[in-house]
Amino acid sequence: MTVTRHPTRTSSLPQATLARAVLWAALAVNVLIVWVMFFAAPPSKNGVLAAGKFIGLHAALLIFLQLILVARVPWLDRRIGMDRLTSWHRWVGFTLFWALVTHAMLIVAGFSVLDKVSPFKTYAALAGVPASLIGMLALFLMMVAVAASIRAARRRVQYETWHAIHLVLYFALALALVHQFLEGTTFRTSALTTAYWWTLWVFAVGAFLTGRVIMPLWRNSRHQLRVAAVVPESDNTVSVHVTGRRLDEMPALAGQFMIWRFPGFRSWWQVNPFSLSAAPDGRSLRLTAKAVGTGSAGLRDLPVGTRVFAEGPYGAFTALQRTRETTLLIAGGIGVTPIRALLDDPTLTGDIVVLYRVHTEADAVLLAEMRAIAATRGARLHLLTGRTGPGNQPLSPDGLRALVPDITERDVYVCGPNAMTNAVLASLRTLGVPRRQVHAERFALAS
Structure with missing residues (x-):
């Protein structure tokens, strides 16, 4: 294939x-x-x-x-x-x-x-x-x-x-x-x-x-998507694996998201945008969601074989936006999903640094996968834990400069909660990272 x-x-x-x-x-x-x-x-x-x-x-x-x-x-x-x-x-x-x-x-x-x-x-x-x-x-x-x-x-x-x-x-x-x-x-x-x-x-x-x-x-008529597996990643996070026909012909890129419906399991009006949490391989697609509402919380109970109706793929948070040969990926919370997919994207070449911000290591879903991918690709992965405060501000201008001294020479991809994303973008402006090198994914959708 x-x-x-x-x-x-x-x-x-x-x-x-x-x-x-x-x-x-x-x-x-x-x-x-x-x-x-x-x-x-x-x-x-x-x-x-x-x-x-x-x-x-x-x-x-x-x-x-x-x-x-x-x-x-x-x-x-x-x-x-x-x-x-x-x-x-x-x-x-x-x-x-x-x-x-x-x-x-x-x-x-x-x-x-x-x-x-x-x-x-x-x-x-x-x-x-x-x-x-x-x-x-x-x-x-x-x-x-x-x-x-x-x-x-x-x-x-x-x-x-x-x-x-x-x-x-x-x-x-x-x-x-x-x-x-x-x-x-x-x-x-x-x-x-x-x-x-x-x-x-x-x-x-x-x-x-x-x-x-x-x-x-x-x-959807062409690909006939169905749930292949439902895998709990943590107490409140679950991954859904989706298979179908001719997935190698679906124009999906790492970093993109799709709008998912599960007819027969939920009503047609219940729709959620979830990022692909693994780089598309032509055989399956994977989404990973945190239980923050009735829609995402119910994914844990999805029966295998459930029909899937997906719109997309959508989004510009991909390697197509690169302007430099080296990359910095910054993730916060469940915003790690498109970052994890980008880390595994073979078209994202060159030196890669990953910053993963969570409160505790237990909150770092997909961490084991990311460490394995980073080791294979020779990327550097930094897990940043603890509450932000005096003595622990890794995403401040000084913190970012200490972790990634050549940050102004890299494309920077940022995805996470709005507060974190805004803080990182402010730090990047302070550091003088050119705007064209900054790519941010926000959790927003209009219908």
């Missing part, structure tokens, strides 16, 4: 920089096109309506950007990473929400001035127009999704619950597109304008459906 290997990238232009440049350049070009079409169109009946339509056009562009950011386009995902795309998706979502609110208020105010009636009567009248009513419903549903995405709310609900609520956003976006289609005064002013918006609709919706529906269904 032949396993497809991907060459390590150490090019002068970081892949993430190239992808960001392409994405934002495409957005800038489309903003310019919208401006040209807006000012070339017949004037609105008053300035307030014109402002409302101008904001509405930009809101339409933000909808398309939202779809692209979560379409899981492989070219973007492997270069930027879903964690960063997720962060952009979140902030674009809030921007879109306020753009739609502003658009709605200006439209109501514009017609109120035009008809010389109160805004409340204008609002009621617009609610009787199908296009406007659909837009109002889209805005209301978006308010629900935005409320569920506020950090204070996110902390109060389980991931699975938030995931289900967040799906409302896609229905809201679909209604917004219908509203745009029915509202013809701005979007159908000429054949060129109509062709432009149809092209955007087809491209964005097509990319979303391909990445989120067609590709996952095709891959």
Whole structure:
């Protein structure tokens, strides 16, 4: 069986920089096109309506950007990473929400001035127009999704619950597109304008459906994944081994993650993102999870033979991001899973140093495996234990410099709890490690 290997990238232009440049350049070009079409169109009946339509056009562009950011386009995902795309998706979502609110208020105010009636009567009248009513419903549903995405709310609900609520956003976006289609005064002013918006609709919706529906269904039908073994790693951590057909043809890389469902054992809505905890070998896949919620805690009871539905692989936390010949891998807690996979990745060549931060050695899951791999590869593995405090700050700038004197000459991969990751990133900035050499994986996911 032949396993497809991907060459390590150490090019002068970081892949993430190239992808960001392409994405934002495409957005800038489309903003310019919208401006040209807006000012070339017949004037609105008053300035307030014109402002409302101008904001509405930009809101339409933000909808398309939202779809692209979560379409899981492989070219973007492997270069930027879903964690960063997720962060952009979140902030674009809030921007879109306020753009739609502003658009709605200006439209109501514009017609109120035009008809010389109160805004409340204008609002009621617009609610009787199908296009406007659909837009109002889209805005209301978006308010629900935005409320569920506020950090204070996110902390109060389980991931699975938030995931289900967040799906409302896609229905809201679909209604917004219908509203745009029915509202013809701005979007159908000429054949060129109509062709432009149809092209955007087809491209964005097509990319979303391909990445989120067609590709996952095709891959799962092709690979027929099933649970092969469930192995407890500690009192609260378990590894699940998955096998299937033609796994050597799955484009999975060490450091990536997949979104896992176990239909028949759990409901379809219970979905979790877990990193691959071993480098793909073409025969099996492995995920390792810590029991931090009902979803991950239940994996210990998975029966062998359970069907698996997996989306992915996703993520840019791979050897493709390398810019240097030597590497530092830093893991904290269960964030060790993609680090362990990278350590075993044959495409990650050169001198490798691993820092594994845990409270006690008993918390260091997969430690025996990592020591064996490090010994085979000639890598240096440092287990960093104990509570952080005076006299024990291994991830501080001084601590990192003492452990890895040539740290500024290495690519640095960091994965762990947010507090640890933030502390390490701050230390790397203090040490002067170039930003292009720093690769961080955060536990974040947008649906």
